[in-house]
Amino acid sequence: MPDAEAHPEEIRRSGASLRAAGVSRSFEGVQALRGVTLELHRHEVVGLIGPNGAGKSTLVNVLTGFDFPDAGSVELEGRDVTRWRPDRRGRNGLARTFQHSRSFRGLSVRENVEVAALGAGASPRKARRQADELLESLYLGSYADAPAGSLPHGDERRLGVARALATFPRFVLMDEPAAGLPESEVPAFAEVVRSVRDEHDAGVLLIDHNMALIMEVCDRIQVLDQGTTLAEGTPNEVRANIDVVAAYLGESAVPVEPTG
Ligand SMILES: Nc1ncnc2c1ncn2[C@@H]1O[C@H](COP(=O)(O)OP(=O)(O)OP(=O)(O)O)[C@@H](O)[C@H]1O
Ligand SMILES: [Mg+2]
Incomplete structure (x- = not known):
């Protein structure tokens, strides 16, 4: 696969990306997203941050097919997938983790991974081997x-x-994967996120309220507030952006660490 070898710039030009373009979504009068555009390329970690209710999970749901936008579109590697169901997007390279556990609690840890592999078309033998490796x-x-x-x-x-x-x-979309992790386990989790980018050759969209984690692992960051993009750039650029600070000083400030 030339893709795996390609320089990030080439991948960008080749359209190997997941893209939400001008996405809007409202719920009974709540405008959760107002024309948001977000692009995720392979081999990069993009942080999606913002206060509670900013629209982050809604955007992940729209990107993965768990919800549909009122306006705007979603493209996966150049194809319009806006109306595709989640399983079809899954078969075409898109995966997500959930804010709340969706594991089968009664199945073994290995079986949980095997089920996912089988669902993606692996043979039972291959699913077993893959599960053990992962x-x-x-x-x-x-x-x-x-x-x-x-x-x-x-x-x-x-x-x-x-x-x-x-x-x-x-492309892997992670909705608050580090929420509730003890601070001591955050560095190891950061390493996992990097390995998804570097060893599994995927693009990662990372939502989290832990700013230390976000600043450490993200190549780019996009800040949402009240359904619109407030800022985007490298971690240093975003850190320096005064609007971001202002948003965080608002009433629904993003806690750097859970305050309980
Ligand atoms: N299914 C729904 N029905 C009604 N309102 C919804 C629904 N989903 C989201 N909302 C509303 O849309 C807005 C954005 O919610 P969303 O869950 O996307 O925010 P978020 O940025 O993920 O917040 P958090 O950091 O708390 O997870 C909120 O006002 C929320 O109450
Ligand atoms: Mg959320």
Whole structure:
């Protein structure tokens, strides 16, 4: 695959991207998104940040087909997928993790990943091998036979990532994957996010309220507030953007760490 070898700039030009263009969505009078455009390329980590209710999860839902926009479109590698169901987008390289666990608690950790691989078309043998490789690389190997419901929180988050990676995605959207992680486990999780970009050759959209994590792993950051893009740029550019500070000083300020 030339793609895997290509320089990021070439990938950009080749249209290997996931793109929301001018997306709007409202719910019973709440305008959650107002003409938002966001682009995610392979081999980059893009942070999507903003206060509670900014529209981040709504945008992920629209990008993945769990919701549909009132206006605007979604393109996956040059194809208009705006009306595609989630499973069809999944078969075409798009995967996500959920803000709340969607693991099968009664199945073993390994079976959870196997199910995801089988759903993406792997044979049972291949699904088993893939599951073991992914669990090993995400430091979950020793839990393979344990019920998923018994996993400590941080490990459960990595299982969500393993399930997403089992479909060989080219784009992975993570909705607050580090929420509730003890501070001591955040660096290891940052390493997992980087490995999705560098070893699995995927583009990552990362939503999180932990600014230290966002600033550390993201190549670019886009800031949403009240359904519109407030700022975008490199971590340093965004950090310096006074509008961002103003938004955070507003009543629904983004906590750097959960304040309880
Ligand atoms: N299914 C829905 N029905 C009604 N309102 C909704 C629905 N989904 C989202 N909203 C509203 O749309 C706005 C954006 O919500 P969204 O969940 O996208 O925000 P968010 O940026 O993900 O916030 P958080 O950081 O709290 O997860 C909010 O006002 C929310 O209440
Ligand atoms: Mg959300």
